[in-house]
Amino acid sequence: MLSAYNKISMVSARIAGSLFLLALLACVTPVAASAAQTAGFEGVNVTATADADADGHISAGVLTIDLGTNCAACSQSAGSLTNAGGGVVVKVNTTAGGAVWLRPSQPTNETIHLNLVKIVDFTETERTNVTVTLYDDSTDESEPLASETITVNVESPAADHAPNRTDAEPMTGLPAAGTSRATDHFRFAYNRTQPCGLLCRDTTGQITTTDNTTAENVSVRVRLRSGRSIIWSGSEPVGVLTAGDTYTSTQRINLGTHALNTIGQNDGRVALVVEIRSDKWHEVITFGRQLGI
Numbered sequence: 651m652l653s654a655y656n657k658i659s660m661v662s663a664r665i666a667g668s669l670f671l672l673a674l675l676a677c678v679t680p681v682a683a684s685a686a687q688t689a690g691f692e693g694v695n696v697t698a699t700a701d702a703d704a705d706g707h708i709s710a711g712v713l714t715i716d717l718g719t720n721c722a723a724c725s726q727s728a729g730s731l732t733n734a735g736g737g738v739v740v741k742v743n744t745t746a747g748g749a750v751w752l753r754p755s756q757p758t759n760e761t762i763h764l765n766l767v768k769i770v771d772f773t774e775t776e777r778t779n780v781t782v783t784l785y786d787d788s789t790d791e792s793e794p795l796a797s798e799t800i801t802v803n804v805e806s807p808a809a810d811h812a813p814n815r816t817d818a819e820p821m822t823g824l825p826a827a828g829t830s831r832a833t834d835h836f837r838f839a840y841n842r843t844q845p846c847g848l849l850c851r852d853t854t855g856q857i858t859t860t861d862n863t864t865a866e867n868v869s870v871r872v873r874l875r876s877g878r879s880i881i882w883s884g885s886e887p888v889g890v891l892t893a894g895d896t897y898t899s900t901q902r903i904n905l906g907t908h909a910l911n912t913i914g915q916n917d918g919r920v921a922l923v924v925e926i927r928s929d930k931w932h933e934v935i936t937f938g939r940q941l942g943i
Contacts, residue, residue, distance in 0.1 A: 689718075
């Protein structure tokens with residue numbers, strides 16, 4: 651049998667060993683668990699920039715995409731997300747057709763703004779689905795990182811001037827001289843149309859700012875639409891437009907027989923779409939007309 655002295659010695663040794671082990675563990679720095687790689691969306695929404703009749707069916711808007719991605723170079727292989735790729739890309743498409751590919755300027759969390767004027771160009775229905783899909787830089791569409799779809803109420807510019815209606819009949823003939831429409835920051839006044847040939851017309855309009863606004867790097871793009879087709883398009887730079895200034899824009903519109911056939915197939919319906927851009931704003935003004943063709 652062990653003496654009392656030996657028992658005390660054995661207990662003391664065990665305590666000393668335990669204290670040494672605790673001290674050793676205290677000197678070891680725990681390895682932090684690596685954060686999970688994620689690639690997705692914090693939010694996707696559309697803000698209206700043109701809804702003249704305030705009926706909730708927009709004729710132009712801005713798509714805002716908030717990325718929720720914490721890997722600087724996301725890559726996906728067999729369902730596993732790694733950090734070995736070259737970045738992410740975003741695809742935006744609508745049920746009306748057409749797609750836009752975007753590459754974020756920052757490798758991780760970022761907000762992307764995209765003007766959705768293409769919805770106006772290609773959609774005549776009351777609703778369209780906008781699908782935003784995230785891929786790794788291989789753009790292998792068979793294996794997306796994330797996808798989100800939202801539904802947007804839209805209408806063509808020609809219908810965006812009659813309260814609570816999305817099937818408004820446009821006015822007949824050309825607008826009267828001086829007819830104007832305004833957005834939050836710009837006003838466009840139709841001036842006149844003069845013949846310059848059998849199927850050629852010089853169309854003049856005046857652009858001003860509203861609310862004593864000064865706009866920089868202003869440009870104007872004018873398109874003539876019939877149904878889903880763009881039958882003519884022209885653009886020009888304006889520059890700085892200070893409060894009270896007026897810029898006169900003259901566009902020469904040449905229409906061929908194909909354009910006339912398109913107008914005839916759409917029962918004479920056309921829309922004059924005026925896009926005005928600046929450093930801060932992108933706004934759309936439209937005139938819907940019914941021509942006797």
